[in-house]
Amino acid sequence: MACYLTTPKHMSLYWSVLTVLLLLAVTAPVALAFGFGGASAARSSIAPLRWFGKSYIAIVRGVPDIAFFLFFVIALDQGIEYLRHRALCPDWSEPIRQGNDFVVCQAAKMPLGEAPQWVHETYGFTLAVFTFAIVFGAFAANVLFGAMRAVPHAQLETAAAYGLSRRQTFWRVLVPQMWVFALPGLSNLWMVLIKATPLLFLLGVEDIVYWARELGGTKTSRFTEYPHGDWRMWYFLALLVFYLVFTRVSEVVLDKIMNRLTHGQATAGGEAQRKAAA
């Protein structure tokens, strides 16, 4: 059994678990940054910036489905290749869209045709992270936008009365206080993000869903050396349990953070904590 669980293919499975965790670890801060940028833009006093922020939130949230993921990766890939094509091969005369094909010159291929395998994988992964970050950034922007508005207005007026500039008010008063209002929404988003990770499979990254299917199955001739029948059910049961445990742990940790943040805030939760301590 120990031998079975340490075949090279199983090692790939364990690596892909790490890939998922890495995706979460990279995407969460990037999406938060996108969200922060979007929310700040949406409440900016400069009109074009405000329109940009608001339309970013509205467009990404309005487009309905995983279709967005499928669409965006190809669109991004072709967009990058198109730009490189324009920059690198200026004397290319044929049209880029030839009927059903998307043709760019060899030098503009992304990644380059002769690049090693890991570059291709890293490129695919980066595209996936970027797609996730844009989509979840829009959701985070919406949450943060709401949280910024939830900070009591009197706080901002007090800051203005003390002679703080707009920038100082934003960074020293608004941002430190908004997190407690943002956290319920953000933790909800984190849960959704965890549950969105299997969609990596659709983006062509060899993730845990891919390996679970490969390893459990007997249909593919490559794996007939494994001495078992169709075990895909058990592999997916393991994945199910993995996600359940992950969700549960996140819930507990986020509850702890919420407790910390609520401390000393003028909200119902903070009041309850103060009473309990007294």
Added chain:
Amino acid sequence: MSCWDTIQDYGLRAIGIGERLLPREDFTLCQQVTLIGSGMIWNVYFGVFALITGFFLATALAVGKASPRKIFRKPAEWFIFIFRGSPLFIQFFFGYFLFLNLKSVSPFFDPFTAAWLGALIVLFFNTAAYSGEIFYGALLSIPKGDTEAADAYGMTGWARFRRVIWPTMLRLAWPAYTNEAIFLFHATALVFFSGFPAWQQRGDALYYANYFADKTFNPFVPYPILAGYFILLTLIIVAIFGYVNGRLNRHLPREAKPKLRLRPNLIR
């Protein structure tokens, strides 16, 4: 070939009526719109039936979770946790392979490996868990005065539930339930990407959109068509649920009526 011919050939392709072969080259816009639209039949089928059956299980789950008795509460809590805590995508895969294994035990499970039943069952459990949580939250926030009034009238048991608790619960839960219905219809797009095979290329809207995107290497046509169909579907759902919302709250004065607030989400 005119567009009308295309509609006759492919309008019901998703349920196996009409031309058998999918178009292979020279894709016209009309073909894409028609085929993706015919795929929407499946999305609507899955969504409607899962929603209707899920509604009853959700009510049972909510009542179970709010019950003071452990034997009712624990199973309901676990059911809701399992289906809300794991990705629907994984649930589809697990469900499919589970049914595949059961099939070798008894021929009774044969239809379960087909999408029309197997995926429907997974969606049914999933939406029941999500709506169950919504209904549970609504049960907890029923105004105390309502139940006290029911007690004062001497209502007990079934009559109290049927006439006071259940309508109030629905009224409170309805806006959130509308969002859940929208998610559910969006989630139906996952069915044919998750193990369940599309028999004779009878797939849902995303299946055909993906088919066209693969064949033409051009995602800019099929996916916006798909998005358009889904937005249309969402608007229809909002209209229907808005009508029910108005009916549930018909006793309230105009200003006090809660408005539906839509917060479409992306993934469950």
